[in-house]
Amino acid sequence: MSKLKGWKDIPIGAIVPHGGTAFDYETGSWRSFRPVHDRDKCIDCLDCWFCCPDNAILAEEGKFKGFDMMHCKGCGICAKVCPPKVGAITMKPESDFRE
């Protein structure tokens, strides 16, 4: 999580002074379900990469690479669009991942 700024250090009038600021914003903390990927099932169609609203699917050289957990908000769209016969993404409750 990026450090939150005090009131003296933010632009006046809530202006967003440049582009790309969404990258600094942690939407990952909103997640109550976490996508889990099964490498053995995945066919690298990249439907999930196209559909993720937060650019949280990482791909490299046309292949599924992983999730960007700082930005994945757990919406489950990737699991939904993954072809039914493939089913390479499952949504698991965040509570499963707590110690």
Add this chain to the structure above:
Amino acid sequence: MAKRLSTKRLALTGNEAVAEAFKQVNPDVAAVFPITPQTELMHKFAEYVNDGKVDTELIAVESEHSAMSAAVGAAAGGVRAITATSANGLALMWEILYIAAGMRLPIVMALVNRSLGGPLNIHCDHGDAMGARDAGWIHIYSENTQEAYDNTLQAFRIAEHREVMLPTMITLDGFIISHTTEVLEILDDETAKSFVGEYKPLTSLLNPDQPVTMGSLALPDYYFEHKRQLVEGMYNAPRVIEQVAKEYYELTGRQYGFLENYRMEDAEAAIVVMGSAAGTTKEVVDSLRDRGVKAGMIKLRVFRPFPHEQLANALSHLNSVAVLDRCISYGAQGGPVFGEVRSAMYGKTIPVHSYIYGLGGRDLTPHMVESAYNDLFEGKSDPRMRYLGLRE
């Protein structure tokens, strides 16, 4: 004393005087919608637009909500925007008033004070402005036509100051000032223009070299900080209001500040009042003084930011104080100005009394003002709010 410059003496109504000031400022955008008693103001200004006296883009919108929205859009586009309204019109702007302030857009608005229905009434009280008390706007009240003109010119400098950046409303009492013809002194166009100066926006949505997002979302992690930042604009405003008033004094010889102290030096009791009622109160003070009664008056010019310290100092030598509110706050201990004044006087033992007067345009007669002074001098105290000119 001020250096003399070319001025004109004209007989104008309050509405015409503000329209004259707007004409001299020549704002880029005026978003307007008619409502009594403001209508005549923008009607006059629209004539200036039609006659080519100003270059203003006049947008005749379909409601006051749209008028304020259009002013916000224009100001976000980096230009000087104005509007004017009254009563229900201001109420319809309510949502956007907060947005204008939150976005720190220095819009200047003339508010011609009128009561809010129901029952329906088109005459003066301050209930409209007080409803917008906490919207983050600067509020400047006028006693007469001259002040309405002077306050309008000063409002631009205050609102647009880099350390303030807050929308500013100047108010004039509906009909009492807006429709009364008085003689006033007008600066020549060039002097007025150079006093107000050119508007240089902090940022603009239309600047391709510096693309920005305005009107963005701030969640619980940042909203609070933005509100605190707005408070800072209000804290910076007094210095700017005083500086602008000083420059205006050097130009015109007319003195402005937060308060006008009238015969206060040796006063034993005083009334605090805003707007046109100050004129009536001064008359009463004079007649009481003629009879040896040590009465004084304080006219409050700026309601937001509220001059707590100055006011407490100005009242500290008195035996008692009455605050006259042309607005009622149902179920409260007194009118809204009273609440501020008594809060400013916290820790002092001087009693502060609340009087409500003039709702829905009820005349405030010298006799009514005198009765409030009589209460003060006779030591008649009453913890409840009292009314001037109300039938039982």
